[in-house]
Amino acid sequence: MPLWPGEQRLLPGPYMQVWEDPEGLADIQQVRQLPGSAWQPVARRDASFGYNGHAYWLRLQVHNPTAQPQDWILLIGNPLLDHLDAYGLDGERVYQAGDQRPFGARWIEHRQLLLPLRLAPGEQRELLLRMQTEGSANLSASLMTAATFNLHEQRMLLLQGLFFGALLVMLIYNLSIFIITRDRNYLWYSLFVASFTLYQFIQLGFAFQWLWPEALWWQQLSFPFSSALATLFGILFTYGVLDLKAGPPLYTHLTRCLLAASLLVIALALLAPYSLALIGSFALLVACALLAFVFTLLRWRQGYRPAKLFALGWSMLIIASLFSILSGTGVIANSQLTLHAQQIGGLLELVIFSIALGSRIRQAQQAQQLAQARLLANEQQLRLEQAKSLQLQREISEGLETRVQERTASLQQALRELSSANQRLAELSRHDSLTGLFNRQVLNEELERVLAQARRSRQPMAILMLDLDFFKKVNDDHGHLAGDACLQHAARRMQQRMRSNDLLARFGGEEFAAVLSDTHLDGARDLAEQLRLDLQQNPCHYQQQVIPLSLSIGVCALVPDKHTDREQLLRQADQALYQAKAGGRNQVRCYEASTPGEA
Numbered sequence: 001m002p003l004w005p006g007e008q009r010l011l012p013g014p015y016m017q018v019w020e021d022p023e024g025l026a027d028i029q030q031v032r033q034l035p036g037s038a039w040q041p042v043a044r045r046d047a048s049f050g051y052n053g054h055a056y057w058l059r060l061q062v063h064n065p066t067a068q069p070q071d072w073i074l075l076i077g078n079p080l081l082d083h084l085d086a087y088g089l090d091g092e093r094v095y096q097a098g099d100q101r102p103f104g105a106r107w108i109e110h111r112q113l114l115l116p117l118r119l120a121p122g123e124q125r126e127l128l129l130r131m132q133t134e135g136s137a138n139l140s141a142s143l144m145t146a147a148t149f150n151l152h153e154q155r156m157l158l159l160q161g162l163f164f165g166a167l168l169v170m171l172i173y174n175l176s177i178f179i180i181t182r183d184r185n186y187l188w189y190s191l192f193v194a195s196f197t198l199y200q201f202i203q204l205g206f207a208f209q210w211l212w213p214e215a216l217w218w219q220q221l222s223f224p225f226s227s228a229l230a231t232l233f234g235i236l237f238t239y240g241v242l243d244l245k246a247g248p249p250l251y252t253h254l255t256r257c258l259l260a261a262s263l264l265v266i267a268l269a270l271l272a273p274y275s276l277a278l279i280g281s282f283a284l285l286v287a288c289a290l291l292a293f294v295f296t297l298l299r300w301r302q303g304y305r306p307a308k309l310f311a312l313g314w315s316m317l318i319i320a321s322l323f324s325i326l327s328g329t330g331v332i333a334n335s336q337l338t339l340h341a342q343q344i345g346g347l348l349e350l351v352i353f354s355i356a357l358g359s360r361i362r363q364a365q366q367a368q369q370l371a372q373a374r375l376l377a378n379e380q381q382l383r384l385e386q387a388k389s390l391q392l393q394r395e396i397s398e399g400l401e402t403r404v405q406e407r408t409a410s411l412q413q414a415l416r417e418l419s420s421a422n423q424r425l426a427e428l429s430r431h432d433s434l435t436g437l438f439n440r441q442v443l444n445e446e447l448e449r450v451l452a453q454a455r456r457s458r459q460p461m462a463i464l465m466l467d468l469d470f471f472k473k474v475n476d477d478h479g480h481l482a483g484d485a486c487l488q489h490a491a492r493r494m495q496q497r498m499r500s501n502d503l504l505a506r507f508g509g510e511e512f513a514a515v516l517s518d519t520h521l522d523g524a525r526d527l528a529e530q531l532r533l534d535l536q537q538n539p540c541h542y543q544q545q546v547i548p549l550s551l552s553i554g555v556c557a558l559v560p561d562k563h564t565d566r567e568q569l570l571r572q573a574d575q576a577l578y579q580a581k582a583g584g585r586n587q588v589r590c591y592e593a594s595t596p597g598e599a
């Protein structure tokens, strides 16, 4: 391979020959004695042989075609190679480095493996490299002059600085938001960024150089460990940010499976052989990225708007990871792009996720504003309904009050009417309907009362029994109606002569009775005589007829004692009346007392 100086990197792959030593037992002497036919052309630019742990011997003829001595750097761009031995760089001195040898063993302290090569003018040299690793047997070799390398290195450090700076800013920013908002998604995202940063720091060789240059065991397992850790937090972040809990239960079940798988890979990284852990972490990464992508698309279809940006972010990571894995396994050629594919894809993904997280906040704010607006509208609606119902209540109660008042008034009226009807009924039940005089029942009651009072006060009292004479003839001669008129006339005439505390009642038919309290026999007789005369002198005028009337009156008067009763009084007055009738009618007769105590 002619090494013409210039600013280009030269890729030695096509000039190299390889001999595979599966057991990894051959030493330099044995290899030097190998027949030419044992060597195979690499043919590929990057000398990449996948993950199998075999030792690979690589042979490269270099030639300085110039007349000047040349300083070259053979750059091995895979800092995770476990062991790299180089022969022919500097006489008999053997270069021995790799991340399973202490960092200090390197000739040049650099995160990558740098093999210095000084060629005299026109010199031709054979280089022999032995590569053995548990990880990706990918040499990623390039040749540069020392000056070109310096320039290249400056560019790379600037880019890496920007890259890690950006990650650090995102980490601090999102962690701050988590501390302020306590939104767990920001914590998962921050941890995701942190573990991804660590992963990249390890992959690019910075971690071994600056963090643990002597810790070979940890350097070995840290790569799958950080990868699985990033996957774990990526799963938690995706689950939360896509709100998968709100989706079908299958989402949650699958997420739990992935979480369990990532914990298993973490355990593998710590306990199992490196190659197993490495394969596990790659498989997990691919499964998670694909599933997260599918979840994102499904959520997008369900109308979850931030999912759009997530889909873009995941696409970046998937594409980058595919590039990285394909170049790692040697399927596609290694280049600056494939070497840094994961870096570029990862950074883009993280930036997009960060924007998506922000947009999620915006969406949450909008949802909150919408909910507030809805609440406000609901409240207004409720107030309106309340006002309406109050108005209705008022109207109902006003109407009810009016109706109650009306009903009460009509009830009171009805009660008044009922009471006056009752009064009338009571009056009627006490009076004789034809003459308007008290009836026989009232006579009996009053007679009892007057009798009791007279008995108590030892005052006299009298009873008159008054009977119209020949009344049958009146009826017969003038008709029954005329008879009624005569009865009314006689009653009126008699009532006019009564004292206010006397009681006149219709006893039945054409017969009347009067109860005179505080009255002696003389007074009673006088009154009876006045009544008789008055009726005699005042006939009844009925329909141009003059109907003469006369009265027979029986008088009984006495000061009652405890033996005197109502029946006795009535009987005695009736006896006197009988005598008046027998004596020829139109006269007054008094009951003749035959026993002591009777007046």
Ligand SMILES: Nc1nc2c(ncn2[C@@H]2O[C@H](COP(=O)(O)OP(=O)(O)OP(=O)(O)O)[C@@H](O)[C@H]2O)c(=O)[nH]1
Residues within 6 Å of the ligand: 434, 467, 468, 469, 470, 471, 472, 473, 475, 479, 480, 481, 482, 483, 484, 487, 508, 509, 510, 581, 585
């Ligand atoms: N029009 C009328 N007649 C009555 C009423 N009550 C009783 N009478 C009549 O009064 C008459 C009483 O007749 P009697 O008992 O024979 O007595 P009298 O004809 O008056 O003869 P003396 O009493 O013996 O003088 C009967 O013809 C009854 O029909 C009434 O309310 N109206």
